[in-house]
Amino acid sequence: MKQKIVMIGAGNVATHLCIALKNAGYDIIQVFSRDISNAECLAPLVDAVAIDTLSEIETQADLYIISVSDSAIQDVIYEMPDVHGVVVHTAGSIEMETLAKFPLHGVLYPFQTFTREKELEFSQVPVLVEGNVSLSRKLVWDVANAISDNVQKANGSKRKILHISAVFACNFVNHLYALADDLLEKEGLEFSMLEPLIRETTQKALSMKPVHAQTGPATRGDREVMNNHMEALNSGTFHHDIYALLSESIFKFAKNEYS
Amino acid sequence: MKQKIVMIGAGNVATHLCIALKNAGYDIIQVFSRDISNAECLAPLVDAVAIDTLSEIETQADLYIISVSDSAIQDVIYEMPDVHGVVVHTAGSIEMETLAKFPLHGVLYPFQTFTREKELEFSQVPVLVEGNVSLSRKLVWDVANAISDNVQKANGSKRKILHISAVFACNFVNHLYALADDLLEKEGLEFSMLEPLIRETTQKALSMKPVHAQTGPATRGDREVMNNHMEALNSGTFHHDIYALLSESIFKFAKNEYS
Known part of the structure; x- marks a missing residue:
């Protein structure tokens, strides 16, 4: 059975991640953006449902990827319902502990510059990962390895x-x-x-x-x-x-x- | 008959220019450097004679290329004997008129970053040229076109x-x-x-x-x-x-x- 992922964000990083994850066999079930037209741009590319309200998020997915601008992360965390899966962000300079509200959390940081319109070989992108407990660590590690040939563990500093x-x-x-x-x-x-x-x-x-x-x-x-x-x-x-x-x-x- | 060139300087730019000119069929007759060991490094690569005194320069060459650091150009001009050929420098930010002491003068500016040890396809290097009269303009134009596929006229500013x-x-x-x-x-x-x-x-x-x-x-x-x-x-x-x-x-x- 395919693992289910919810993408929170529809910008440059979210777009490239969604496509790479879809190609690697994951099921992107929802794409969230506050601006529904952004979500509606990305969602059809990966057969996902576009949503613009965080309370509509499916709580039974395996992984939630918060890929919004750094300044919007706190609001997203605050508004998100309790979920059962692992919640990660994709930011270089935000501590993993920011996600402490979720029992399973981590970081999946793709070390590349992304432009929505420009295709890119994701397997070559270094991905830096972190997880709070072994369950989240393993999931983040596996997902990162499914999309990149260059995955490394890295703590916040x-x-x-x-x-x-x-x-x-x-x-x-x-x-x-x-x-x-x-x-x-x-x-x-x-x-x-x-x-x-x-x-x-x-x-x-x-x-x-x-x-x-x-x-x-x-x-x-x-x-x-x-x-x-x-x-x-x-x-x-x-x-x-x-x-x-x-x-x-x-x-x-x-x-x-x-x- | 091959045209004769004297290279004044033995640094990064001089080295790449000498090799490109030699490959294009020019005869590099002398390589000058104040430090004879630098001249002796470059001269044998292009079958030239190494010299460390400007008064030893052959006065009957077709072209004299001054390719030293900008701050050394004035001294070189001052010490150079009167010569019959065209005298050019290779600097981006020095006016052609600095060479006014010589009746025929110009500029041959290769628009690239050079490191002595690193080979480089000179034909791809844009070369910007200028000459004070039609005779010097034509010689500089021809020499630049012999080594580069991308030659353009450009004045000082x-x-x-x-x-x-x-x-x-x-x-x-x-x-x-x-x-x-x-x-x-x-x-x-x-x-x-x-x-x-x-x-x-x-x-x-x-x-x-x-x-x-x-x-x-x-x-x-x-x-x-x-x-x-x-x-x-x-x-x-x-x-x-x-x-x-x-x-x-x-x-x-x-x-x-x-x-």
């Missing part, structure tokens, strides 16, 4: 550091791409000019220790170029302040004078 | 913006990878955990407009997660200050409240 490192290596990196795009656009230049450079930067960082791959004016302590660049960026802008702070950080890091 | 955008999308991005690595290392975690995330981030930024690929707590304005992360990073550290500034920048950028 380890998970938080991983989350922070992902903010640096993914969210912040993407923002730097957006700022570069913004600079080029103002000059009528295409972002695609940067493609060979971006590919090479990524490949280098993955093939050697990033600190050893560092190049550019700040690494060399070339103040003339740096000042020249900062003059071109107007002072008081984020471009300018980010240029100054990251350059200083690179310089200190290279010289081992890092705080 | 366009080249500078490209350089700055590359500092953001390459040097600063790599530094964020180094900071993420630093955070993980302190917890005994491997940087390779980030590999799927880094690959996906890069792929997304290259397949959609980066600003539309932005995810993470700052985009959502999730202050709770951000404060939680900043508490984990100690205040007064670069990690902390970079987290704060980039988060603020992402938030403002997403809300179109950008300065």
Whole structure:
């Protein structure tokens, strides 16, 4: 008999998880979203029922996955009825103990950036898991292994550091791409000019220790170029302040004078 | 008859350029470096003579490529004898007019990050060129096209913006990878955990407009997660200050409240 899962949330992570779980043979019985139209987008993809009221949740499912924005988790927990299965969240920086209201609880944290519209090979996504007792630990472990080839146990503090490192290596990196795009656009230049450079930067960082791959004016302590660049960026802008702070950080890091 | 080139410099850019030019059929006759051991590393790879004194430069070559750090360019120009060929530099943020001492001059700026030890398909590297008169323009154009499939004309101000955008999308991005690595290392975690995330981030930024690929707590304005992360990073550290500034920048950028 197929194990039953209720998905609470219908955003980027919930969507990718639902599809991966469905493909792995799980039965997604309900998809909840406060905005029913979001639930109705996702539910048909995995033959689930869309709901927008937490009291309508089936209490006999095996697993409840809370995959909403961090700031909405507390309200969801408060409004959820008592359930018999294991309740997990998918957040990097929320303690498992937040779910203590439920006798069986845990965490299933997929360590990847998700965009709803973009397909993705879920088996390659590292999944970090935790459970409060052996029953929940085993269920979360099995479910994670059914959808990913890279499952690891991680407690809350380890998970938080991983989350922070992902903010640096993914969210912040993407923002730097957006700022570069913004600079080029103002000059009528295409972002695609940067493609060979971006590919090479990524490949280098993955093939050697990033600190050893560092190049550019700040690494060399070339103040003339740096000042020249900062003059071109107007002072008081984020471009300018980010240029100054990251350059200083690179310089200190290279010289081992890092705080 | 093969055209003759003198390479002034023996660093990352000079090394990759020399090899690409040699493969394209040019005759690299001399490689200069103030540190003769650097010149002696590179020269034999391209059958050139290593020199460490600028007065020894052959004055009858077709092209002189100054590929030294920006801060060393002025001294090189000052010490170079009068030559008959075209003199170019390879710097993103130095005006072509810096070379005005030479009747024929220009710029050949390879828009890529180079590491000496890492091979690279030069034909894919965008090369930005400029020349002061038609003779130098034509020579630089032809040489660039012999080594790259992507040659574009660019004046000094366009080249500078490209350089700055590359500092953001390459040097600063790599530094964020180094900071993420630093955070993980302190917890005994491997940087390779980030590999799927880094690959996906890069792929997304290259397949959609980066600003539309932005995810993470700052985009959502999730202050709770951000404060939680900043508490984990100690205040007064670069990690902390970079987290704060980039988060603020992402938030403002997403809300179109950008300065």
